[in-house]
Amino acid sequence: MNSAEIARIAGVSVRTLRHYHQVGVLPEPARRANGYRDYTVSDLVLLLRIRRLTELGLPLDEIQPMLKTSGRADVVLDELDRELAAQIERLAARREVIARLRAAGASPDTPPELAGLLASGASGGAGPDLPPEMLQYDREVVLLLHHRLDEDGRAALAGLLTQVTEPDILAATTALTARFAVLGADTTDEEIDQLVADSHRALARLTYDEWKEVDPRTGALLTAYQETVLNDVQRAFLARLVAETEDSS
Incomplete structure (x- = not known):
């Protein structure tokens, strides 16, 4: 042959x-x-x-010893059985994640523990519809933070999102986000001042007991991301809001 x-x-x-x-x-x-x-x-x-x-x-490098050595079958089968059991557990966990994402109507790349929260935030409650690019910005900022934070930080992030998605707060924050989305070169100083003041009032309704400042590297990544998706006025607004919040704390 x-x-x-x-x-x-x-x-x-x-x-x-x-x-x-x-x-x-x-x-x-x-x-x-x-x-x-x-x-x-x-x-x-x-x-x-x-x-x-x-x-x-069976891995290829295990096959030759298996074929040449008698009495190795039980050991090999035990190893394969353990590996398959572990694979089944991993697959079952993945299916559970898929079920949670489906139930929340979330995107497949969403962290499962945030699926319901991000979906609720995207709905906007009773507030105005947000531009798709702003929804994407909010979502990707959360994903970046989630990736960079440790376990405690992720829990604190989920806690903040839980507060933001409360119906009485969600409509207000959605309205603020809609106003932020249209900031541009033609926005007046008075409009910016009013949005800053309203944003401070909204932030005051949230509790940050478990939240810690992000590390400098994460902050730099967030800033770099903002530079790619936000205009100059929007970035200046955020910088002012953060500075005033830190001064008042």
Whole structure:
């Protein structure tokens, strides 16, 4: 048999066959005078055994010892069984996450513990509809923070989002976000002053007992992200709001 014939009979690709030769799990057979490999039935049987073991999940580097050493079957099967049990647990956990995301109507890349909160925030409550780009900005800022925070920080973030998504607060913060979204070069100083004052009143309704300031690196990342999506007036507004909040604390 040549390479194509044995591969077809064994139900593997010629590329797989060559890979088995390269890693040494299947010895290369003698070649004919024309240079083509000449496989025997013994080679076919060995190839079928290798295929069966790989289908069970045995790594290629474990197959050769398995084939050559008697009494190793129980050890190998125990190891495979433990690995499969661990995989089942991981898959079950993933399915649970998928179910939570579906129930919340959240995007697949949303942290599951924030799924319901982000979905509620995106709904806007009784407030005005927000521009899609502002919804995306809010969501991506939260995702960036969630990635950078430790376990306590993530819990504090979830606590803040829980407060923001309370119906009586959500409508107000959504209205403020809508006003922030339209800040631009034609916005008057009076409009900015009023938005700053209203934002301070909204922030005063929230509690930050568990919240800690983000580390400088995270702050730099947030600033860099804002520079890519916000205009000059919006960034100046946020800088002023943060500075005044820190001065009053």
